[in-house]
Amino acid sequence: MTRPRLDLRAMPETGAVSPLELFLDLVFVFALTQVTATMAAGLSGAGLLRGLLVVALLWWSWTGYAWLANLVRADQGIARFVMFAAMAAMFVLALAIPEAFGDAPGGLSGPVVVAVCYFVFRALHLLLFYAASRGDVALRGQVLRFTPAMLGGTVLLLAAAATEGTARIWLWVAALIVDYAGTYFGGVRGWRLRSAGHFAERHGLIVIVALGESIVAIGVGVARLPISWPIVVASALGLALAGGLWWAYFGFSSAAGEHALAAAGDGERAALARDAYSFLHLPLIAGIVLLALGLKKTLEYVGDEQAHTLTDPLKGVALAALTGGLALHLLAQAAFRRRVTGRLDAALPVAALLIVPFAVAGTAMPALATLSAVTLITLAAVTVDSRRHTAPPR
Known part of the structure; x- marks a missing residue:
């Protein structure tokens, strides 16, 4: 044996x-x-x-x-x-x-x-x-x-x-x-750092895991509530928002990071991996966690017809988590790209700057309208970004 x-x-x-x-x-x-x-x-x-x-x-x-x-x-x-x-x-x-x-x-x-x-x-x-x-x-x-x-x-x-x-x-x-x-x-x-492909893939998978947690938060937020059209609409918007973040990361960021690691010399590669992945992926993941919290509370808000009406705005910490988490993730992706490519892509940080005011303006808007607005801004930015960049092959 x-x-x-x-x-x-x-x-x-x-x-x-x-x-x-x-x-x-x-x-x-x-x-x-x-x-x-x-x-x-x-x-x-x-x-x-x-x-x-x-x-x-x-x-x-x-x-x-x-x-x-x-x-x-x-x-x-x-x-x-x-x-x-x-x-x-x-x-x-x-x-x-x-x-x-x-x-x-x-x-x-x-x-x-x-x-x-x-x-x-x-x-x-x-x-x-x-x-x-x-x-x-x-x-x-x-x-x-x-x-x-x-x-x-x-x-x-x-x-x-x-x-x-x-x-x-x-x-x-x-x-x-x-x-x-x-x-x-x-x-x-x-x-x-032996394998650039392994390191980039490892962090890409953890981004998927975090985005999956945001999808779980959508379901958990309304699991105890009867299904209704506001829940259906809000769930679709939440899924589209998570899909937009996936598109931004895997449409260009992930492959760009892998190519930068592969092209870097032995001394530069470790510094690039530390800065772009170990440090800059922290706000990227933290933003997704905050977004998951915001989506969870938004779904509870629009689905609980006994406690809220469809014209009630999202307020306080829930609104801050939704808008702040989304803006933080977009800015972190932009910073990651800046570190691995040496240039600043405008679409994602501009979208983050447009989303931040909704932390205040959202208190005067119905919760579903706020979610719709930040989702449209994100998807528009990702669409513009994808037209400007073609991801290199893995």
Whole structure:
């Protein structure tokens, strides 16, 4: 009987995303769903801020594994077992998201569980990276420089668990700043990126996962309500809006990013991947999460005929999430393109600037009219953008 090999196996330059990585993404999308549901349950400005902090924490956890799986095969050898252990940590963290900033009576401390799971998830990533750096002095040095930021962020999260209210939020902010800044100022000279195609595909798939979460939010928002024509119209508009964002990203952005990575030299490639993907994809994903929240509340609003009429406007945090999330995503896509192509495409940022005023003007418009307006603006911008750009072949 042949014993399974437990050594690490290098990712080839032509490597593709493995099914095991997609399995990890399913856990990640559950965590995003938990964030949206938690923000919707306690709809407030503070709740929105807390939700965005959790998204930033989840993103920094996930993106490290995108780098790791680009260096070694995630579905072979010992890496496979590390990936399953990381999934377990991420899943428990996702379960604790509703208690990340306020512990519920009984059971374990939610904030402590989040901090410990974050540490386990990141520690497994670093240990596997350390093992993969054997024989590569530059990479091992980079991993060692990266470690204090992760440890510092975890300590601050544990400190946040011992506080309450505003102090807890500020400690979360400090933890994320330490972790993100430690990566940025630690440089990129030791990081390795073997496959441009794998890295671009990995992030493209997570964009699809996030957009899928927005579709789920549309269904969940009206699952308990009787079907009606306002629900049908609003659902179609929400799906068209998500489709427009998909079109903008996969019509040009995704392929442009892959080509830029493939054409970059070894030193430039890591910096480009860090800036365009690890950093600029965070607001891109956060915008989709906010949009999902806005769509969820909009569908509830237009579908609940007992609480609202069709002339009632969308207000407050729900309106801010809908318009702000959409504008944030469009601006993030424009910034991503600017980083990978060196030029600024006007259509998407102009659309974002046209959508932002609806955060105020929408309070004087019926909710369905606001959703229609921002959807039309987005689709018009994407249509103009697609006519100006032809995506290069993958």
